[in-house]
Each structure stands twice: as C-alpha cells, then as structure tokens.
Amino acid sequence: MTNTDAPDASPVHTQLRVLLRTATSKDAAMTTAVLKHAGIESLACPSLRDLLQEIPHGAGALLVSEEMLSGTGAAELADAVSAQPPWSDLPVLILARQGADSRAIGVAMDGMANVTVLERPMRVASLVSAVRSALRARRRQYELRRILDDLGEADKRKTEFLATLAHELRNPLAPLSTALAILKRKAPTPEAALPYYELMGRQVEHMVRLVNDLMEVSRITRGKIELQLAELTLAQVIRDAVELSRPLMEARKHTLALNMPDASLAVEGDSVRLTQVFANLLNNAAKYTPEGGTVEVFLEQGDHGDAVVRVKDSGTGIPSAMLDAIFDMFVQVSDTARAAQGGLGIGLTLVKSLVELHGGSVDARSAGIGHGSEFVVSLPLLGRGVKAGTRPGVDAEAAAARQRILVVDDNRDAAESLAALLDLLGAQTAIAFGGMEALRAAEDFGPTLGILDIGMPGMDGCELARRLRAHPRHRHMGLIALTGWGQPGDRARIAQAGFDHHLLKPVNEDALSAALRDLGQRRRS
Missing domain, CATH: 1.20.5 (Single alpha-helices involved in coiled-coils or other helix-helix interfaces)
Known part of the structure; x- marks a missing residue:
C-alpha cells in the first residue's frame, strides 16, 4: 500500500486526529467519547483497512486494539507506516490484552519504530495522557516537515539564483574578452x-x-x-530615478508618463536610497514590458498622511500566487523571467528593505499574466515641502594636481591601472605591491598621499597605515583606504587605523576626486 501522508492537502483539523479501530463498536464509542471530552478529535474506522485508507487524509496518531492485528493485520499496518515520508514517524498506540505478549504485537513492534503498547484495562487518564504525548510528538514532526520544506525551497531558490548570477556575469565578460582580443590584434x-x-x-x-x-x-x-536622512521632495527623487532608467526605457521604446500634480510632497529620507528604490521599480517595469509598451508613474497624497507613488506598466504581469512572495530573496517569476533583459532578481528585495527602513511599505498588484503590474510605495509624509539641493561637481584634474601619491595593492593590475589613472589626472605616483615595500617606497618617494589596499597578505593596509602615522616624516600625509568591504565594522576599524577616507572597489572616479580634493584643501588650510 502506497501512502503519501499529505495532511497539508486536507483541512488543518485532520492533521492531528486520532484514527482508531477497537475490538468492538462499544469500545469505539466509549473511546471516541473519552477523547472528545479531552478535546481530542478522533475517527472510529469500521475496519483496519478503512483506517489505513484514512491515513493519507491526515492522522496525528493511530489507536488500534491487539485483536485487529491478527492474521496479516500487523504486517499491513507496518507496511502502511513504513510508506510514510522520511520526516514522518506516525505514532501507533496498541491496546493490548492483559497478560503475555502476543505474536501480533511482536510483528507490529518489529515493523514500526514509534509503537506504544497500552495494557487493558487502563485508566481513562492514562489513555488520554498517552494520546496527548503521541500528538505532541506528531506536532513536532509537522514542524520538522515545514522546516525541511522551507529549506528545500530556499535551496532551490539559491540554486536558481547562482545559475542566474553565473549567466549575468558571463554576459559582460563575453564582450570584454572580445574587445580585448580585437585591441591586441589590430593595435x-x-x-x-x-x-x-x-x-x-x-x-x-x-x-x-x-x-x-x-x-x-x-x-x-x-x-x-545607515540612512543619511534629509528633507526631500519626492518629485525630484522620481525625476532622478527616471534619468537613471531612461536609457533602458528608450532602448525598449517605451512610453513613460509622469503624473505628479503636487510636486511639493516631501518626506524625510535618504536621497540616494530612495532614488535607488524608484529606479529599481522603473527598471523592472522596463524589463518586463514588451517593446513599445507604457510605463506610468503617479505621485499623490494618501488618505493616512502618507505620500503614495505608483509605478504601473503594461507588461507581462504577475500570477496572483506570487504577489506576496515577489519581494522575497532569490524569488523570480519563472514564467516571465525570460522576458527580463538581465539582472539578478534581487531588485525587489532591495526595494522592500529600503522602503521599510524609511518607515514605509510597498505592495505589488497585478490581474495576472499578460495584464501588467503595479507597485505601490507609501512613505510617511512631512507636513511641508522642501526644495531639493544640488551637489557640487568635482574637478578631477584639479583635485589630483600637485599630489605625490603612493599606490599600494598586492594586485599588480589594480595598482598599475590606478596609478596610470592618477598620472593622467596630473599626479605623481609611485607603486608598491606590499606593506614592507610600501614603507621603503615612502622613504624614497616622500608621498603627500597614500592609497592603500586593506586586504593585503602579511602586513595589511590598516597595519601599514598605523606605521606610516607613527613615522615623523609621514604622520601628516593623507591616507585613503581602498577595499571591497564596506560594513560599518570595517569602516570603524579603518578609521581607527588613521585613514582620512574609505573608498570601495572598483574606484568610482567622482568619489576618488572628491577625496583628493578634500585632502588637498586640508593641506592648504
């Protein structure tokens, strides 16, 4: 007999019901009444075969009299229980006759792991206690099954995510490799x-x-x-996001409509992060909307003192079953993923997390596949409007001019390419590929600034910075940390080592120029 034991497919109350087959109908009626009085649901089955057929519909425990195990009964029960899924260890309670152990009970105990023998006659309290203990164990099994299912689903998502990541990384590597080959051959x-x-x-x-x-x-x-909070007009944030998404929109020939009747709606937020939120939503809309489709953005005041931004598209849509899960890590809608033009499928996870950090919420809406999607972001609204500020530009050449910069990185290509960029900006540079080599180079070169890789073997960048700061000749030189790590703990450790700035790899030219300009101003002050 094949038994799937899939209680999730049945009403919840069947998962913990006691299936019983007693020696007589009178015993069945009495046992059912006792269990009901104790708040335990049970079902009296007319035969052992009927009991076995009920197991797939949900069972918390089996209560069977010894008489039902005669003949092939014990073997049939053992076969049914052994056919359970790996997580299941269905409790079986056998009501045995008083006296010596019978052969049927021996067969049952040999064929099943979770068997409890209760000798008749027995007190009602003892029966109820034994059944409750069995059901407690069964609840733990259901919890274990849920955990296993969740782990299996998470593992599946991660496997799909890693496959997507490999695919997305190969996409830019292919043209990079081809372009390098062309440049080498053609000169x-x-x-x-x-x-x-x-x-x-x-x-x-x-x-x-x-x-x-x-x-x-x-x-x-x-x-x-950590958010860098300031008063922002959402209209300006949305316009910044549109500029980031415009190339993708234009490539797909989409029609973009902005509906922002009240451009003064203001929130307290991080401009960069909120721009990231709406750029991700706009990029998603562009990726999942066929060429020539429409994307609309609505900015309006909500009914509960909040600002509401709706990003609506005419794209592939989302199945109703996926609307709640679409923001989860590693989740992609399989039927529509091929329509997207690249990406890792984690953009919506970022959106949800960033919006919630701002005290807001985000919801997904769709009438289903082929009917487009709408994402609704709600953010706490300030009582007054503000004007968006401007960010000063940075003159990279002016920032680097007259600087003597020591570049230290154990990755030769990284060090040499950064030094070449700084040379183009007007700086004088020297290169070292390790901590001890950098200390010697500093003595010969006399740098005004050091750009130090943190994750070097042997003497790392933090130790090198401490030694430079302790040297009378170099204690006042500027120090910029260069690393792939950007956690708050890493930043604190780097600051304690004496660095003036912390830049993430790969170096953003604007960020580098801003750091160079700041250090140049300090030298002149």
Missing part, C-alpha cells in the same frame, strides 16, 4: 579604439552594478546600513 589608433573602450566601460559598469546589488542586499537584510 588601432586612439580614435578607432574609442568604441571598444566605451564598450568595455559599459560592461564593467554593468558588472559593478551586479556586485553592488549583491553587497547592498547583504548589508540591508542584515541591518548593516
């Missing part, structure tokens, strides 16, 4: 090489976005992120 003029450099730059930026998304979702989901 083109600077003008002829420019398109290849631009191609390589775009692909590097794409890979940086992928890595940044991974780092972001890790930091946010572990609560390792």
